[in-house]
Amino acid sequence: MRNTFFKSLGYITFSTSLVLAGFAHSAPSFQSAQPLSAGAWPNHSQDLCAVANETLKYLKQGPSYDPQAIHGGTVDGIKVPTHRIQDTLAFICQVYQEDLATGASRLTDPDFINSAFERVQWLPDQAKAKSLSQDKPLLQRLPSDQLLLTKYYVRMADGFPAKTAQSPHALYGLPFDEAHLSLEEADARRDQITRYRFGKQAILRGALETQPALAPPLIWLSRADLEGALLQGTAVLEADNQRRYFNVHRNNGIAYDRTQKPEDQERYWYFKEVPGVLGYGKDADYKIPVKPKVTVAGDIFQLGLGRVVLLQTTEHGQPTYRLTVLADTGGAFHDNLYQLDWLSGYFRDWDHYHANNRHIADYAKTWLLLKKE
Structure with missing residues (x-):
């Protein structure tokens, strides 16, 4: 588990049944998703499966073990059955294992993503972001259809x-x-x-x-x-x-x-x-092993641990899609539905980090995915 901090914010420095029509974009909301546009799809399917599988193990402990994290999410009062989150994580690994026989990755195929998953676009909580935006230009410029995407790393x-x-x-x-x-x-x-x-x-x-x-x-x-x-x-x-x-x-x-x-x-x-890099867990005796590129930290308290999240960033000026798992959180993610934090890699310091991540935009179109029933 991590504690988010943001150099770029002024500091020195994560089912169709969800559609919420009629909400103003100044509040967090979820809307029907259009087909995905063209773009690059880096293949990190093996690591994605690893994080999905470890997160699924945590969820199977049941809500009584960790009720603040093991739930379906309560965004704007709309709840998702917990089993659907678990089924989606299991499906990620099923697809990866099946793809090993063909050498192709359907988890980087937009046609497969469109056909296999229910997908809703997450619009940010602009009201909350605005209330915290003093001296933070990235929050002041937060688009209505994209989340702030900060990046954290293994130090x-x-x-x-x-x-x-x-x-x-x-x-x-x-x-x-x-x-x-x-x-x-x-x-x-x-x-x-x-x-x-x-x-x-x-x-x-x-x-x-x-x-x-x-x-x-x-x-x-x-x-x-x-x-x-x-x-x-x-x-x-x-x-x-x-x-x-x-x-x-x-x-x-x-x-x-x-x-x-x-x-x-x-x-x-x-x-x-x-023994390795760990994400969320209510105590150090049991935390989720995570991997760079396929892990995000965010508000698991509202969304629920284990959501599969698709990011569309702009990298080197081109759209880039990344499937990730919401398997981490931090102190800055209580009541925060305008931001995610992406685990970007292993770096020695901020200069090393920036040299490897400066080409990635600060905002991302974001979708929540559930396996179709």
Whole structure:
């Protein structure tokens, strides 16, 4: 799971039965989709199936396991049966497996997409975007028929086993006083445990570096790498041709403030070493493995986890279509139906990121897909 941030927004920096006719475009709405126009279709079907399958496994835990995410979506009061989301994810992998025998990918064929899926176009919540648009030109210019498409990435960081002048900030594991507690047990002791005692700024000043220490430092980072890890939700260290992955575990309960710059936030995440890049999950013990190019973060609280999302971006001036799975979210996606965040790849810093993504437009036509019944 990640925490969205947007350099481009002024900060230093995811069934036909759904048709809602008659809603003004200033509010989020969904309308009948026209046939897809010509464009490029990059083939990432194998990774798409992998993310679809892992998301389906999470959904099969059932609504009682994670009711805020495992539901059909409640956009403008219109609900989708949860089984239709699951059927669509399963269908993605069925098609991929069948295509292996022919060597062709129907998941990059617009005629197949048009015939196999019910598809509705998502129009952005312009009213909400306008209310947050001060000093954010991309929100001020938000088209009526496209979502803001920000991009996040897996942060490649330089980490050290001990504190140094160049790496004075720890990426902390869960505080010792709740390391043995489940999330539910820890939250029941909210007024007693370390995690809820400190905001980010106090931790940066050394609040956890007591004797004895209050939390284990997993690795030590520069301020830039720490900010990148906190905001992206993941840090990856590469040494001796091996990668170590660190993912957000639990936070301090302070909401992400979209009016504040990332470095000034009080929201703080504790991390856990994990076997790979992870997306959404209510706790670090079970998060969805995700892959670049085929994962988006967004408002799963309204849309429901696992929606299959088709993006049409403009890349090098040409329309480009990408099938993705809504398998991640972040603090900026509560009550946010004007934006998605696309997992773009592995990069060391913003310069590296921009060199590889500057050709991709900031807005995308967006459709929600369901397998036809």
